Amino acid sequence: MSAQHPARAAGHASQAAVRARDKDAWIALFAADGIVEDPIGPSGFDPEGKGHRGHEAIGAFWDMAIAKTDSIEFLFDDSFACGHEVAFTGKIRTRIAGQQIDAEGVFTYLVDESGKILALRAFWETDRAMGTMKPAE
Template identity: 55%
Template sequence: MADELPSYLNIDRENHPAVLAGRRSREAVQARDKDAWLANFAADAVVEDPVGPSMFDERGVGHTGAEGLANFWDITIGTTEKIDFVFDKEIICGNEVAYIGKIVTRIGGHVSESHGVFTYKADDNGDLVALRAFWEVAETMATLRPA
């Protein structure tokens, strides 16, 4: 139809593939459901959390494929008591969504806050192909306090 707006001017925020994939990812994390979290990813997906070198990824190349993603879960999410996602802003572009806000992590009787930008990219099937988290390790460590 000639008077229909292009998709970039008429974003379906509730049903956007990256929004749905990101929501499934966060729900699986909060439910502590590793299998559901892994099933949400495409076979060649990459997780960079945080982006660049860190204690979770010394080379800073991300975690790729089923084995890499399972290992990421085990050394990060699996070691926590609880993770909450507190996002203030949602920005949708193409097959991606970026959230600005923080992730609050409880681990070992302590809590920390990772302030940053968190992105999810979906493929045409609605599977996650990339999860990238832009947060600074030193700033997060500075928020560490007893829960």
Template identity: 55%
Template sequence: MTAVTWHGPETTHPARAASRRSMDAVSRGAKEEWLALFAEDGVVEDPIGVSMFDPTGDGHRGRAAIAAFWDKAIAGVERFQFDIRDSFAAGDEVANVGTITAFLPGGSRVDTEGVFVYRVDAAGLIVSMRAFWETERAMATLRQA
């Protein structure tokens, strides 16, 4: 099964391209490659606001904090499946609509429905990745794979 299923437009847009590179790196467990996609002062808010990954709700700012987010939220997942149903690019941003499935140790999985927004700088580096999803809705999908 392909790790990233893309149903959005195929048009080239810097933020869309960066978002696709990000999903690809996550799906392959390529932490350093993923971190290199971010501007030095980039921020990750996944999900936006206070969460189990971000107790202050301020986001993960800078590559060191983004690396710590990887270790906390991504590293423990056996594999990810991205199913992007649509993608809307405007200005220096893109909003992808879809589902991220996390396959967890022990054979369970969680489907996270959301809108995933990326903003890039002039060099195409991600300055902001904001994920709109609801913890309760995602956890309600927890099941054995």
């Protein structure tokens, strides 16, 4: 999985910022009008299902969904880069409050000409992920 493709590089940088717990670095990867849809559609993180658009909303998503976790691992099997996008397949393992949850799915990043993230979209099912909950390893 070469990091040379701009969308793949942005995805890896996003994942690294999350692992490092660096909110500012993560937000800086996004275009000013970028959007996070994680998961896509209505969810506990986004009741209206419209996504989190712009740096302020993306920062609020971080505070709600990422900052409260103990750790997040990106366990991706593969990635497919086409045009200005990449799709990673596999799972994201979250540890929170002594529990571990695996969200298996497809995670996409769309970038602009300068490599800024225009859209981070996560295709995963809440009920399916919650079904994996177990004490953290």
